[in-house]
Amino acid sequence: xxxxxxTAISGFPEFLPPEQILxxxxxxIIREGYELYGFSPIETPAVERKExxxxxxxxxxxxxxxxxxxxxxxxxxxTELALHxxxxxxxxxxxxxxxxxxxxxxxxxQIQKVWRGERSQAGRxxxxxxxxxxxxxxxxxxxxxxxxxxxxxYQIFRRMKIGPFVIRINNRKILQGYFQSLGIQxxxxxGITRIIDKLEKMGTEKxxxxxxxxxxxxxxxxxxxxxxxxxxLKTDDMLTQLNSMSQINEQFSQGVKELASVVEGIxxxxxxxxxxxxxxxxxxxxxYYTGTVYETVLVEHPGIGSICSGGRYDDLASFFTNEKxxxxxxxxxxxxxxSQLIEDGLLKKGAATVAQVLVASMDENRTxxxxxxxxxxxxxxxxxxxxLEKARIGNQLKYADKKGFKIAIIAGENEFSENTVQxxxxxxxxxxxxxxxxxxxxxxxxxxxQESKL
Amino acid sequence: xxxxxxTAISGFPEFLPPEQILxxxxxxIIREGYELYGFSPIETPAVERKExxxxxxxxxxxxxxxxxxxxxxxxxxxTELALHxxxxxxxxxxxxxxxxxxxxxxxxxQIQKVWRGERSQAGRxxxxxxxxxxxxxxxxxxxxxxxxxxxxxYQIFRRMKIGPFVIRINNRKILQGYFQSLGIQxxxxxGITRIIDKLEKMGTEKxxxxxxxxxxxxxxxxxxxxxxxxxxLKTDDMLTQLNSMSQINEQFSQGVKELASVVEGIxxxxxxxxxxxxxxxxxxxxxYYTGTVYETVLVEHPGIGSICSGGRYDDLASFFTNEKxxxxxxxxxxxxxxSQLIEDGLLKKGAATVAQVLVASMDENRTxxxxxxxxxxxxxxxxxxxxLEKARIGNQLKYADKKGFKIAIIAGENEFSENTVQxxxxxxxxxxxxxxxxxxxxxxxxxxxQESKL
Numbered sequence: 001x002x003x004x005x006x007t008a009i010s011g012f013p014e015f016l017p018p019e020q021i022l023x024x025x026x027x028x029i030i031r032e033g034y035e036l037y038g039f040s041p042i043e044t045p046a047v048e049r050k051e052x053x054x055x056x057x058x059x060x061x062x063x064x065x066x067x068x069x070x071x072x073x074x075x076x077x078x079t080e081l082a083l084h085x086x087x088x089x090x091x092x093x094x095x096x097x098x099x100x101x102x103x104x105x106x107x108x109x110q111i112q113k114v115w116r117g118e119r120s121q122a123g124r125x126x127x128x129x130x131x132x133x134x135x136x137x138x139x140x141x142x143x144x145x146x147x148x149x150x151x152x153x154y155q156i157f158r159r160m161k162i163g164p165f166v167i168r169i170n171n172r173k174i175l176q177g178y179f180q181s182l183g184i185q186x187x188x189x190x191g192i193t194r195i196i197d198k199l200e201k202m203g204t205e206k207x208x209x210x211x212x213x214x215x216x217x218x219x220x221x222x223x224x225x226x227x228x229x230x231x232x233l234k235t236d237d238m239l240t241q242l243n244s245m246s247q248i249n250e251q252f253s254q255g256v257k258e259l260a261s262v263v264e265g266i267x268x269x270x271x272x273x274x275x276x277x278x279x280x281x282x283x284x285x286x287x288y289y290t291g292t293v294y295e296t297v298l299v300e301h302p303g304i305g306s307i308c309s310g311g312r313y314d315d316l317a318s319f320f321t322n323e324k325x326x327x328x329x330x331x332x333x334x335x336x337x338x339s340q341l342i343e344d345g346l347l348k349k350g351a352a353t354v355a356q357v358l359v360a361s362m363d364e365n366r367t368x369x370x371x372x373x374x375x376x377x378x379x380x381x382x383x384x385x386x387x388l389e390k391a392r393i394g395n396q397l398k399y400a401d402k403k404g405f406k407i408a409i410i411a412g413e414n415e416f417s418e419n420t421v422q423x424x425x426x427x428x429x430x431x432x433x434x435x436x437x438x439x440x441x442x443x444x445x446x447x448x449x450q451e452s453k454l
Numbered sequence: 455x456x457x458x459x460x461t462a463i464s465g466f467p468e469f470l471p472p473e474q475i476l477x478x479x480x481x482x483i484i485r486e487g488y489e490l491y492g493f494s495p496i497e498t499p500a501v502e503r504k505e506x507x508x509x510x511x512x513x514x515x516x517x518x519x520x521x522x523x524x525x526x527x528x529x530x531x532x533t534e535l536a537l538h539x540x541x542x543x544x545x546x547x548x549x550x551x552x553x554x555x556x557x558x559x560x561x562x563x564q565i566q567k568v569w570r571g572e573r574s575q576a577g578r579x580x581x582x583x584x585x586x587x588x589x590x591x592x593x594x595x596x597x598x599x600x601x602x603x604x605x606x607x608y609q610i611f612r613r614m615k616i617g618p619f620v621i622r623i624n625n626r627k628i629l630q631g632y633f634q635s636l637g638i639q640x641x642x643x644x645g646i647t648r649i650i651d652k653l654e655k656m657g658t659e660k661x662x663x664x665x666x667x668x669x670x671x672x673x674x675x676x677x678x679x680x681x682x683x684x685x686x687l688k689t690d691d692m693l694t695q696l697n698s699m700s701q702i703n704e705q706f707s708q709g710v711k712e713l714a715s716v717v718e719g720i721x722x723x724x725x726x727x728x729x730x731x732x733x734x735x736x737x738x739x740x741x742y743y744t745g746t747v748y749e750t751v752l753v754e755h756p757g758i759g760s761i762c763s764g765g766r767y768d769d770l771a772s773f774f775t776n777e778k779x780x781x782x783x784x785x786x787x788x789x790x791x792x793s794q795l796i797e798d799g800l801l802k803k804g805a806a807t808v809a810q811v812l813v814a815s816m817d818e819n820r821t822x823x824x825x826x827x828x829x830x831x832x833x834x835x836x837x838x839x840x841x842l843e844k845a846r847i848g849n850q851l852k853y854a855d856k857k858g859f860k861i862a863i864i865a866g867e868n869e870f871s872e873n874t875v876q877x878x879x880x881x882x883x884x885x886x887x888x889x890x891x892x893x894x895x896x897x898x899x900x901x902x903x904q905e906s907k908l
Binding site for chain 2: 041047049063093098155352354355368402403
């Protein structure tokens with residue numbers, strides 16, 4: 001029979017076990033971090049109605065629609081459904097639809113795959129995980145919530161141990177007020193903001209030239225704008241300068257007030273000064289942010305770009321309900337993040353198994369004993385595999401080594417006759433012989449000795 | 455602006471937070487159970503190439519294909535991709551594709567959504583989670599692996615605390631040998647097996663009548679078959695009877711030997727006698743099982759049907775590789791399971807928040823103190839929300855009650871002036887006033903007191 005051809009599908013990443021185990025650990029850290037702050041999980045279907053996904057317009061090309069592969073006679077193969085491209089539109093639909101069953105402020109996290117039908121490019125996935133949190137108020141939402149988000153980021157990325165990072169904070173009202181003061185029309189602001197957002201990637205010169213080419217800005221104004229947005233003052237000096245400019249207009253002054261209040265909150269949340277800063281060039285391309293915006297970068301690995309981003313929006317669900325639902329949220333694009341952290345050596349791939357102990361099988365007549373040892377270790381909460389095939393002990397140890405087990409339990413005729421067991425540390429290679437009754441304790445001791453050496 | 459209409463999409467279930475939190479807990483129990491036995495996670499993309507999904511044929515109607523919602527000019531909106539309808543075909547593709555980078559026996563679990571484009575019926579989802587484990591050998595795989603699966607089932611469902619259950623075990627070789635002995639042609643066996651599989655749902659009479667109508671079987675033979683398959687002997691008596699029939703043919707005798715060996719293994723894995731039994735009527739509709747098959751039912755809730763099922767197959771990936779890859783696996787259809795367990799009152803929905811403690815905000819000037827309390831509790835690993843809005847304490851306690859917090863921390867002028875804090879048990883309603891420095895300890899004490907009362 002002809003075999004079906006197997007090749008990777010570009011843009012749809014798939015990990016081998018060592019990467020997958022690491023990826024699962026990162027997801028656990030994020031999930032625990034979100035839950036520690038009282039964000040509760042929700043999950044929405046992978047699909048929404050097409051009209052829900054397109055209610056904002058502009059991204060139809062990215063969206064994958066579903067059709068029945070082989071519809072029956074007289075059936076329409078097309079469905080009304082399409083895969084979600086982010087978790088914000090589904091959240092808006094969820095909150096609008098269930099709002100009378102939810103308690104506000106509604107605090108949820110959502111860790112799910114999203115799909116984007118882009119042509120695949122290097123580093124661009126068409127399927128990836130997003131880890132989002134959002135707090136949604138009914139009518140209003142305290143600015144303290146904007147300050148809470150950086151403390152969640154801080155806590156999560158500290159626990160990931162990927163080196164120093166800085167959460168860059170800005171407020172879109174400051175940008176918009178400033179732009180207005182330069183005589184820029186309201187309908188140009190979004191376009192300019194999107195260009196500004198590339199400042200770090202493209203550098204000042206290119207951004208100035210793109211600004212003068214693509215907008216009506218003169219070069220001097222563009223340069224002045226970049227000088228203002230790119231300035232690198234310390235937090236309090238920045239706030240002093242912004243305050244001194246408050247007369248620019250109402251919008252600007254409101255943004256400065258909000259930013260100052262968010263900074264005060266961040267300090268109250270005990271985020272260290274070194275982990276956050278005001279950066280006026282952070283604009284976020286997405287036009288639904290209306291106030292605070294965030295981006296986070298790794299200090300020693302700026303090339304990775306922003307590892308998470310988010311912000312405040314006036315109204316989550318205006319396409320679905322007349323009720324005002326302001327919110328603030330954050331998204332971690334974790335598939336790309338983990339791939340890059342592995343590539344840059346910031347996260348180390350480990351074992352190909354989640355089990356720590358392999359019970360080797362030396363003697364077929366002792367199967368019952370080996371299985372009992374496995375059960376005892378599992379009952380003590382230690383992930384354990386019993387080797388169930390027939391193989392020489394050398395091959396079993398090779399298997400243990402390839403998969404990355406930490407300890408092997410070995411018992412043959414000698415051990416059984418003396419009621420002992422050999423506990424082999426697979427990292428140091430050292431064997432310890434102990435009474436069978438001490439097996440679980442000794443395994444725990446050896447595992448924690450290994451951990452303390454890491 | 456006209457609002458987009460919002461209604462649920464039939465067949466795509468979506469939980470509110472209390473159900474979602476419960477669902478996540480069940481997934482955690484399953485995941486931990488799999489990992490305890492050394493099964494490691496893998497994840498495959500939600501999509502595969504159409505030709506991979508259809509390589510076995512027969513289920514095209516169920517498959518959702520992807521197309522670009524709005525392809526550019528000259529672009530073909532159709533893609534080569536479709537959503538997976540189970541996790542076995544993706545596993546087969548994964549193992550065949552990566553086999554030289556995997557270590558065998560390959561033990562993986564996979565917890566992912568699958569999609570089936572069926573017309574929606576009551577209780578039938580078009581999107582749901584499957585939790586699968588499989589062990590894949592290269593060339594061969596020990597029968598002990600077949601015995602390990604029931605011990606995993608036993609351990610997981612015991613921890614779920616959903617009442618007594620029985621793992622029903624059979625071997626398809628016994629069925630096939632027996633059918634052959636009745637003169638049933640090989641090409642009829644799958645059809646008959648599928649009818650037999652309905653025995654429990656439809657009862658003897660209907661199955662006999664379906665067998666005589668849809669196959670060439672005479673009524674007497676059909677009745678004799680059902681009597682044999684439906685007999686309710688104890689495990690050892692069943693094995694004795696099956697052994698005494700071993701002369702039937704080679705196929706039958708081979709099946710009996712395997713079954714006896716699997717039963718011995720299950721006992722060695724310490725699965726209690728009450729939790730498993732031989733049931734000759736378990737056939738599993740799917741034609742890829744070739745040996746051991748399993749189904750599990752809740753003793754006191756037979757209406758729920760099988761809560762997990764699986765079996766042994768000779769060759770996982772014959773469509774993709776010439777290499778022989780025998781395996782044994784198990785699948786839990788957890789979306790339907792959890793919905794039914796909630797409906798039948800076997801799992802109780804709990805709080806709408808994962809946080810245990812709510813720090814109330816009594817005095818705006820003390821925000822910094824409230825936030826510090828939250829940080830202290832989180833640093834001790836206690837999921838905590840600080841109430842960030844302005845609201846009267848009564849409304850804050852209503853919020854705590856609605857969401858299901860367990861403890862509220864209350865501190866106003868009195869408490870601050872005395873360096874104390876009020877810890878209110880939201881289940882008993884009892885307040886405890888303690889020194890601020892003892893807050894974390896007292897919260898832990900109150901939480902564990904609550905737990906011990908459950």
